[in-house]
Structures are given as structure tokens and as C-alpha cells.
Amino acid sequence: MHYGIDLHSNNFIIAHRNEKGNITTKKYNLIEEDLNLFKSRLTKDDVIAVESTLTSYYFYDEISPLVKEVKIVNPLRFKIIAESTNKNDKKDAKTILEFLEIGLIPEIIVPRKEVRTLRSLFSTYQILVRNKTCCKNRIYAVIKSNGITISKTDFFTKEGIKEISNYNFQEYDKIQIEILLKQIAILEDEIKILKNKILTFCVIFYKEIEILTTIPGISPFIALALMTDICDINNFANPKKLCSYFGIVPKGKSSNNKKWSGKITKKGRKLSRYLLSQMILHFIKSSKLYEEQYLRLKKEKCSGKAIIAMMRKLVVIIFNMLKNKEKYYYMLEKNYKTKLNQCLRIIDKVKKIDDKYIQEWENEIREKYDLKYKRKKLEKIA
Numbered sequence: 165m166h167y168g169i170d171l172h173s174n175n176f177i178i179a180h181r182n183e184k185g186n187i188t189t190k191k192y193n194l195i196e197e198d199l200n201l202f203k204s205r206l207t208k209d210d211v212i213a214v215e216s217t218l219t220s221y222y223f224y225d226e227i228s229p230l231v232k233e234v235k236i237v238n239p240l241r242f243k244i245i246a247e248s249t250n251k252n253d254k255k256d257a258k259t260i261l262e263f264l265e266i267g268l269i270p271e272i273i274v275p276r277k278e279v280r281t282l283r284s285l286f287s288t289y290q291i292l293v294r295n296k297t298c299c300k301n302r303i304y305a306v307i308k309s310n311g312i313t314i315s316k317t318d319f320f321t322k323e324g325i326k327e328i329s330n331y332n333f334q335e336y337d338k339i340q341i342e343i344l345l346k347q348i349a350i351l352e353d354e355i356k357i358l359k360n361k362i363l364t365f366c367v368i369f370y371k372e373i374e375i376l377t378t379i380p381g382i383s384p385f386i387a388l389a390l391m392t393d394i395c396d397i398n399n400f401a402n403p404k405k406l407c408s409y410f411g412i413v414p415k416g417k418s419s420n421n422k423k424w425s426g427k428i429t430k431k432g433r434k435l436s437r438y439l440l441s442q443m444i445l446h447f448i449k450s451s452k453l454y455e456e457q458y459l460r461l462k463k464e465k466c467s468g469k470a471i472i473a474m475m476r477k478l479v480v481i482i483f484n485m486l487k488n489k490e491k492y493y494y495m496l497e498k499n500y501k502t503k504l505n506q507c508l509r510i511i512d513k514v515k516k517i518d519d520k521y522i523q524e525w526e527n528e529i530r531e532k533y534d535l536k537y538k539r540k541k542l543e544k545i546a
Contacts, residue, residue: 178202283392
């Protein structure tokens with residue numbers, strides 16, 4: 165049997181066909197009692213399509229072991245619900261069911277549980293970094309309002325923040341700066357704790373991190389973030405699909421012989437797009453060929469378009485490296501050894517963590533890759 169489900173934070177509406185072929189709907193509350201009641205009617209032959217919401221993964225984990233398949237609907241590609249003129253929950257559930265029955269449900273690939281945990285951690289990390297930047301921007305605004313001439317680049321360094329105490333501010337400005345500096349100190353400590361926790365997940369993608377860190381500018385942390393978004397390179401048929409997933413392809417329209425392209429879509433994984441934009445200059449400087457290409461594009465178009473073009477080139481390289489399990493051609497051996505040793509030290513610390521999931525992954529990775537042998541080999545080379 166097929167079920168179309170319109171899921172909310174506190175309830176869900178199911179739609180299915182009865183023996184007469186008519187579509188019937190029923191409402192359940194998203195509580196243990198009602199969820200168990202719905203589970204009791206499921207069989208291993210059932211296929212379910214559920215609308216993507218904040219509770220989708222929870223619902224997926226609860227239902228998937230009991231049925232043949234659970235599909236999470238991609239809302240960006242299933243706009244028939246969002247753009248419906250006469251919209252209600254029952255009609256949404258019926259629409260999902262009808263498209264499921266004819267096999268036209270655009271679905272989201274559900275990552276494994278540990279990857280979802282990583283994505284959650286990275287989301288919190290981004291919020292903390294954003295808050296820290298907001299505090300710094302506010303302090304800079306207060307400083308500039310007092311007529312102090314200091315560039316933003318100089319101010320955002322540790323030395324620049326320390327120099328603030330040397331200036332004489334009015335009382336209300338001084339209070340603001342003191343509060344914001346305390347917030348920055350707290351956020352920096354929290355960011356450090358969270359970053360260390362995230363890095364313990366290196367054991368999940370050690371093989372991929374080992375490949376990606378050969379690219380200048382990609383640290384184990386950035387490599388882990390990229391793999392958290394990519395999850396499995398085999399999910400992408402070609403490099404264009406991966407570029408689209410990162411939201412770095414231009415918007416385009418074509419009709420007859422006319423073509424139009426605009427700014428990048430920015431529809432996809434924000435984390436990878438942000439990190440790629442931060443390290444792209446390191447990648448460009450790793451090769452004279454790429455540097456010349458970047459300068460030519462910058463001269464012909466503009467710096468922004470040149471950066472995006474080089475980001476797409478980097479994503480193509482990452483795709484081919486992961487597919488073919490090859491290292492970067494212009495890798496810097498010394499930097500690579502440093503990054504790999506850092507990754508190995510992090511993995512060594514995993515044993516001290518009580519998290520049962522991480523311990524399981526750590527044991528699995530150590531069985532596949534002899535990390536102790538790799539470390540001895542690096543020491544001999546050094």
C-alpha cells in the first residue's frame with residue numbers, strides 16, 4: 165500500500181486508497197501513542213512519501229524499519245504543493261499520494277545518522293561564528309563613530325582588539341565595548357570546544373579526508389565539512405550535479421534561440437559554498453596555471469565572477485579526486501604531512517570519548533586502514 169503524508173511539528177495527515185479505490189485521509193498527533201497506532205497498520209510491502217519538515221528525519225527513523233521504503237519529498241522540486249491555490253493539509257497529503265503512485269516523487273537522499281549529527285553540529289558552529297562576527301562588527305561601528313581611524317583588517321586581528329583598551333571612549337560606548345568583548349571571549353571558547361568535538365568525527369571520512377587535504381587550503385576541518393555535505397560521491401552522476409548541489413551554478417533560462425544566465429542559484433549546501441569561498445585563493449596560488457587563469461577571468465569579467473569560476477573548477481577537481489581516489493597533482497608534501505598528522509592525532513583522542521557511535525566508527529576505520537603503520541611511514545619520510 166502507498167501512503168502520502170503531510171507532516172507537521174505536532175501532527176501528521178495520512179492519505180491512502182481504500183479497497184474501493186477511493187482516497188481516504190486520517191489525522192494523527194505526533195505523540196508516542198498515536199505514532200504506535202499508525203505503526204501497527206504498516207507492513208513490509210508499504211511505500212511512504214512524507215513532506216520534508218524539521219521532524220522528517222525523526223519520522224523516517226521511526227517508520228523506515230517497518231516498511232519497504234520511506235521517501236522524503238524535496239520541497240524545492242515539488243512546488244505543486246507550495247503553489248497550490250486552494251491549499252490544506254488533506255489535499256497536500258492526497259497530492260503526495262497521487263504522485264507517489266505514478267512514481268514522480270522528487271525525493272531527498274537521506275544521509276546516515278552520523279552524517280546528520282555532523283550537519284547539526286556544523287549548523288551550530290556556523291551560528292556561533294556568525295554571532296562572533298556580529299559582535300566584532302558592532303565594536304568596529306562604535307569605534308568608527310568616535311572618529312578613530314583603523315582599518316577593518318587591522319581591527320579584526322587579536323592585536324587590533326587588544327588595542328581598543330588604549331582609546332578613551334564615552335561611558336555609554338565603553339559599556340557596549342566591554343559587554344561585546346566579553347561575548348567574543350565566551351564565543352571563542354565555545355567555538356573551540358565545538359570544533360574539537362566536530363573533528364573527532366574524522367574517523368568517519370578518514371579515507372576521503374586523506375585525499376582532500378592534499379589540496380592547498382583544505383584542512384581536515386574543511387575536508388570533513390565538505391564530506392558532511394557530499395556524504396557519498398557516488399550520489400552524483402557528474403561534476404555539474406555536485407556544483408549544482410553546492411549552489412554555485414548560474415540561474416538560466418532558454419527559449420527558442422535565446423539564452424539567459426544570471427547570478428548563482430545559492431540553492432544547496434551553504435556550509436560547503438561558504439568554506440570553498442574562504443579557501444579558494446589558497447587553491448589558486450597552488451599553481452601558476454590556475455593563477456594565470458584567475459587573473460585573466462578577473463580582467464575579462466570581475467573578481468566575483470572569477471572567484472565563482474575557480475570554485476567550480478575546484479569542485480570538478482574534488483569530484484574527480486574522490487571518484488578516482490587520486491591525490492591533488494600540485495600537492496605540497498610538507499603541508500600535507502602536517503595536516504595528516506593532525507588528523508591522526510585527533511583520531512587517537514577518539515578512544516577517550518564515551519560516545520558509543522564514535523567508538524564503533526573508530527574501530528571500523530582502524531580495521532580498514534592501518535593508521536599506526538601510516539604514522540610510522542610518515543615519521544620515516546620526515
